[in-house]
Every structure is written in C-alpha cells, then in structure tokens.
Amino acid sequence: MHAALAVIFLTLFSGGGFGLMALVAIVNDLHIDGGLSPIQTLAAVILSLIFVTIGMLSSTAHLANPKNAWRAFTRWRTSWLAREGIFAVAYYPFAFAYLVWTFVTGAPDATVGLILASLAGVIGLITIFCQGMIYAVLRTIRQWNTALVPANFYAMGLAIGATLLAAVRIVTGESAGVFVGIAIALIAAVAVMKAIYYFWIARPSGPTIRTATGFNRFTVRILDQGHTFGTFLTEEFGHTLARDKARGIKLMMYFFAVIVPIIALAFAVAYQSAVAAVIAAVSIVFGLGVERWLFFVEAQHVVNLYHGRQRC
Amino acid sequence: MRLGLVIDLDTCVGCHACAVACKEWNTSGTTAPLTDYNPYGAKPSGVWFNRIRHYEIGEYPYNKTVNFPMSCMHCENAECVTVCPTGASHKRPEDGIVLVDQSKCMGCNYCSWACPYGARELDRVSGTMKKCTLCIDRIYDMEIPEEERQPACVLTCPAHARMFGDFDDPESPVSRAVRERGGYQLMPELNYDPSNHYLPPRVHAPIPTEGLKKKAGAKVKEWVNRVVER
Numbered sequence: 116m117h118a119a120l121a122v123i124f125l126t127l128f129s130g131g132g133f134g135l136m137a138l139v140a141i142v143n144d145l146h147i148d149g150g151l152s153p154i155q156t157l158a159a160v161i162l163s164l165i166f167v168t169i170g171m172l173s174s175t176a177h178l179a180n181p182k183n184a185w186r187a188f189t190r191w192r193t194s195w196l197a198r199e200g201i202f203a204v205a206y207y208p209f210a211f212a213y214l215v216w217t218f219v220t221g222a223p224d225a226t227v228g229l230i231l232a233s234l235a236g237v238i239g240l241i242t243i244f245c246q247g248m249i250y251a252v253l254r255t256i257r258q259w260n261t262a263l264v265p266a267n268f269y270a271m272g273l274a275i276g277a278t279l280l281a282a283v284r285i286v287t288g289e290s291a292g293v294f295v296g297i298a299i300a301l302i303a304a305v306a307v308m309k310a311i312y313y314f315w316i317a318r319p320s321g322p323t324i325r326t327a328t329g330f331n332r333f334t335v336r337i338l339d340q341g342h343t344f345g346t347f348l349t350e351e352f353g354h355t356l357a358r359d360k361a362r363g364i365k366l367m368m369y370f371f372a373v374i375v376p377i378i379a380l381a382f383a384v385a386y387q388s389a390v391a392a393v394i395a396a397v398s399i400v401f402g403l404g405v406e407r408w409l410f411f412v413e414a415q416h417v418v419n420l421y422h423g424r425q426r427c
Numbered sequence: 428m429r430l431g432l433v434i435d436l437d438t439c440v441g442c443h444a445c446a447v448a449c450k451e452w453n454t455s456g457t458t459a460p461l462t463d464y465n466p467y468g469a470k471p472s473g474v475w476f477n478r479i480r481h482y483e484i485g486e487y488p489y490n491k492t493v494n495f496p497m498s499c500m501h502c503e504n505a506e507c508v509t510v511c512p513t514g515a516s517h518k519r520p521e522d523g524i525v526l527v528d529q530s531k532c533m534g535c536n537y538c539s540w541a542c543p544y545g546a547r548e549l550d551r552v553s554g555t556m557k558k559c560t561l562c563i564d565r566i567y568d569m570e571i572p573e574e575e576r577q578p579a580c581v582l583t584c585p586a587h588a589r590m591f592g593d594f595d596d597p598e599s600p601v602s603r604a605v606r607e608r609g610g611y612q613l614m615p616e617l618n619y620d621p622s623n624h625y626l627p628p629r630v631h632a633p634i635p636t637e638g639l640k641k642k643a644g645a646k647v648k649e650w651v652n653r654v655v656e657r
Binding site (some may be wrong): 338342345416421 | 471472482513539545615
C-alpha cells in the first residue's frame, strides 16, 4: 500500500490523543496516585485535544475532494469510516467541556467534571475501535484483516497517552512513579502485541494468482500488465518492502517506540528530569509513526495478483 | 435483475478494443471525463474502466496465452458500497449495477481498498472515484436501436468474447453460457459474489504435427514443386 503521511498521522496522533483522554479519566476517576492537579489536567486535556485535532485535520488532507467531507457522517449504518468520523467529532464537546470545567472550577475531580471526562474517554476509546475496524474489515488485505489490528491500535494509543501523561506529571514536578509504571507496562504490551502481529502476518495466505485468474491447476505467469506506465492501482497498491529492509525498519521501530521511551521514562522518574520525559514522549510518537508507516507498506492488496504477484 | 458481463477467455484475442471503446464512450458519459495525465508525455497514464492483462497459463510445451479483460464485476456482496462513508457508492436494487455518485464522492480511496478486482480508479483532476457503469447511459437509452442497447465494450468486441445480460434469468444467453461452458467467478474465496463470469478456454484436440501420413495428391504436388523451375 501507498503510505500517505496524512493517513499515518490520522491514526497515530488521534489514537494517542484518545488514549491520553481515556487515561486522564481513569486516573481522576479512581484517584490514582492522588489524581491529577488542575494544571496537570488542563495540560493533559489540551495535549489530547491538540493530538486529536492534528489527526482529524490530516485526515481531511488526504481527501481528493474535501468539499464533500461532511457527507462522511451519513453512512454510519455500514461504514466504519463514517462511525469513526462521528465518534471523533462527538469527543470534542465533552473534552472541551471538561477543559472549561477544570479551568473555571479548578476541581477536575468533582462529579460533573468526572462524568464529562469519562464520557470523552469512552468516546475516544470507541473511536480507536472504529479506526482499527476501518482496516480490519478489508478482506482484500490479509495483513489488515485480523482482530489484532484494532487490538494493536488500543495498545499503541494507550501507550502514547500514558507516556504523555507521565511526561506531564514529571514536567510539572510531581512524583510520577505510578504513572511511569503504567506507561512502561503499556509500552511492553505494545512490544508484545506487535510481535504477535508480525508473527501472524509472516506467512502468506489467502488468494493467489491462480484463484485470481481461475486457473487453479496451472502455473500462471504475467506476460504483460496492459499499461505502459503506472496506473492508479500500481501507485496506490504496488508498494512493497524487501524482507531484510523491513527487518531493519522493525528494529528501528522497536528502538524508538519501546527501548528509548522505557529508558528515558526510568531516567526521568529517577532524576525528575523533564528533558528525559519529553524525549520519551517524542521518541514513542516517532517510533509508532514508523510502525504505522510499516503497517501500510507491508499491507499487500490482492489486486497485485493481477499485476503478476504470485501471492500476497 | 442482475446485470453483468460474461467474458470468453477462449476467444478473447487481447486487442484492447473493449478498453478503447469504453474509454471513448464513457469519457463523455455520466461519469465523464476519464482524465488522462500527461497523455503525450514520456509517462502517459490515466483513468480507465476496463483493463486487459495477459498471462501465460501452464508450462511449455503445454502452455497457452490467455488475455484477461477486467472491469467492475458488479458484485452481489459489494464491499466497496458497504465501506463508503458518504453514500456516493451505491448498488442499484433494480438491476444490481454498482455506481459512484460523482456529486457525493469525497475521494477518500476507501472503496478502492475494498475492491479485490481493481475496478475503481481515482480521477486526480475531479478528485472522485470512477468506475464502470455497465454503460448505464446506453443500455436504457430508448432513442437508440434495441440491439445497440449494450455496453460499448460488448458492442465493439471483434471476437464476440463479451456478452451482456441478466444473470437472474436462467434462460438468458449469459446464464446459459455460464451453465454450458463452466463459467466461473474470480477469487470466489473472498465471497464478493461477482456478477461477471469468465468462460475458460475450450479444450481442443491437439493438432498433430509429427509422423503424419501424406496423401497421394500432396506427394505429387510436392514432387511437381521440386521439379518445375520457376
């Protein structure tokens, strides 16, 4: 698949923003480690809003005809993309209301505030599910057509959110041991979940050039694609990645998304280092950005079979 | 009604006339234009509803070239319609034709991801998804003679390798062809249930080339050819 930066940013940033909002709600609801102070709550909710907004804006950037984007809310009965759009928009009023509530009353843990935060968090989590299902329902791309995709989107959104929350806690100069613990646990979950995913998609399965052409008992070889230069199909679906190159990029992904954030977070909590906390946050976003790029480039659409690929 | 095409892989000669006729008709049709990018430049490209690929089936000497035209299959389980968030992609209940409403499409490409057959192509200029309409602006046109109310690709095919008709009618020519010739769907395991069917190449008795007994007349002819100088 063609890995458009706009689509990478959509799920990467909005997923992180929704994960952060959900964790803010959980932490304040359950009063974990004393809950967040008003300043921390404001900072975290603003960060969440910024992340979600980056995601939403970049999603419209990849539309070829954005003037019809408002219609994308109409087919929620069948389309996960429409559902994602509706829930993503529904998140805003509750997140904003919680922001205003905390700013005005200075009591992020009052009942009304907690209800607003919880609603924003739950809607965010539902949106992550919808985002995962956009990819998981496609039977045409076996690397995506698995329940691991929405599950991984949860792990990664929550890991980004937890790292951001720990960074907010450390930067504002408060004890963050519990928050760093949550973040590292979620990052470890991401490492394991992605490993399962890579194991899962490693073996080719599904349609082959034989079932694609119907000549099930013969070898089938392409003689001519029938076009002189690229088509929409080759540009959109033709991208692949050599196996050894993919391995190197996966190692890079694990380095930036897992190893650096864990070390930086441990360092940050031990020495109350705001710089290390920010490094952890930047590194995990970059690392999971690489992950999302791989997610697209490794996805092999079955239409490639008609262009001569023996299997996908 | 379930309208669709039957493509005869036995007689298709791979001339691309169907693709050209399609392009000509539809570039001024309901989803017009079919934009070309850089048509006279070094790397011409553009939007086509119909593409023909060429494959070698089997191993030499038991091999065969098969020409493979592909356009929208107008699937019964059209996932491209299911995933469309705007309602631009729709399947007509009365005849099963899958269409894209150009005034509603936002160009998100999602339907093209859902299509296993590569039937949908984004027009970069209009910013909308375009696809085969089964020449909906021909087949229902009461102004043209009845025998011409067929898709442009079917009318133009010089090898009569394309048939158009209703698959819901068991006695229609397309249904009979599929039944009698073992017509099949592409990638049935994905369960899209495409309307378009493909007829496999016929099995012909091999034409002998070695160890042939020559007829007496042929022998005389050969002898005359050798002896008579021109």
